[in-house]
Amino acid sequence: MTDFPNVNPPFAAGAAHAAPASLPCAAGIGLKPEHFRQILAQPPALGFFEIHAENYMVAGGPYHHYLEKIRALYPLSIHGVGLSIGGPQALDEEHLSRLAKLLQRYQPESFSEHLAWSSHAGTFFNDLLPLPYTQASLDSVCAHIDQVQSRLNRTMLLENPATYLQFCASTMSETQFIREVVRRTGCGLLLDVNNVHVSCTNHGTDARQYLSELPLQAVGEIHLAGFAEELDSQGAPLLIDSHGAPIAACVWELYAFTLALTGAKPSLIERDNNIPALAVLLAEAQQADQLIQAYAPAPTSAGVNQGVRR
């Protein structure tokens, strides 16, 4: 076969249908059942959709019907909220199997979970709960991530938490802990910029300093969300990671600061409560896209910023 050195080789047969290895550096939104029909009726230009894994761990019916159609049009991120990676107890093997099955079915470009725990001794708390940052919890989290990555046969992204309290038992900072986890397991980082703002405000620390201490080269995705504001007993702001409001101006600023450090990254508009009209989420995604483009080097690879994948 003759070589044409200055011409890009054609795709191998079937390669055009294979899922890209990663999410595009563009904005995505969370997929909500309220928006299923509208998305299919008029597929918006959007980098990707993200789903909560647990919502789709059902046998059949409309959720799978719509997800299959939407997944055929867009890159997909599957985001777990129930694996309890930060808990001291063994991971739920049954839940891991359900995840493996879901990932096998939808072949998402990305899978992520949280540096948090949600189950203990058989009770599921339906919240992302904080853990002490100690050598013992570090060993446990790393073992859990090793187990997940080996069971799912892929690298996962770990999301930094939003927290309201700290443990006296902690012997290292959250950023130290995350750095060690990334170093030891090779997992990537899902950098939730809203969580950074919420946690740093709640613990009286500097968000930009916090960001500079993270292993930013490992960032595979960014989350943006809204928060609710209360006051603690000293009258200081106590921010709640509500996912129920538009992204705040200060979080947009922190996002721009982050992009300047990381370069363009896939970025999710995350809204789980008070779900607005699809157009409202798309407008926020557009706002994120403008920043992504401002900070991105010129795209060089196919698939970046091309919107709907057809």
Added chain:
Amino acid sequence: MNEQAEFAAALLQGHCPPGLHTWNNSAAEQRFAVYRNNYLVGLIEALADTFTVTQALVGVAFFQAMARVFVQTQPAQSPLLVGYGEGFGEFIDSFPPAAGLPYLGAVARLEMAYVQAYHAADAPVVAASELARWLDDGDALSRLRLTLHPSVQLVSSAYAVVSLWAAHQHDDPAGQLAAINLHSAQAAMLIRQGLEVLVIPISPASAQLIANLRQQSLATAAATASPEALTATLALLVQHAAISQLSLQE
């Protein structure tokens, strides 16, 4: 890692665990309350999403108080919240403050059945002509067994719960409620057709026969049903594509 065990126990019991601190010496109790609130309110909202008619019948304040007791006595055990609330109907049946609404638990069971039908497995449907062919085969008929579609759910009550539920699917439930005789026994078959769940009012005799068909051959189940109920039920199952498989019992 005792800290998390203590944290979990405290979430369930409502006190603030030891070993927590805040940067500015603000009260840890108040901040811990955020977690406890997230935990309780999140699950109460999950119940409110499933049991919308139950909530409409008692009002938001009563429902939330009742759901809070349920969450505290029957905490979620699985990260799959879609199934959370199985047992809510039975809980309501024995929840003293709801004793004045004896139909409420059955309404909740209907709503849970709706969610189960909505997310049930997809399955093939047996054509009416195929069922007819088997019914004509006298030899096979005695051993014929029907497998119902995975989305089929049954609800029965001594009260008019199907009408109550249906009234709340209207824009003006109050206008519909006046015409309902609460003290009439009702039953329904739920089945997903396409992407919609249908709630089909059926006779209590049909409900019993369909329940028996899940356990027994057609001939055995038919033996305890009236010919009218048998005919009506088979017609119903065929009309709503509720039969997924036909097989012969050995």
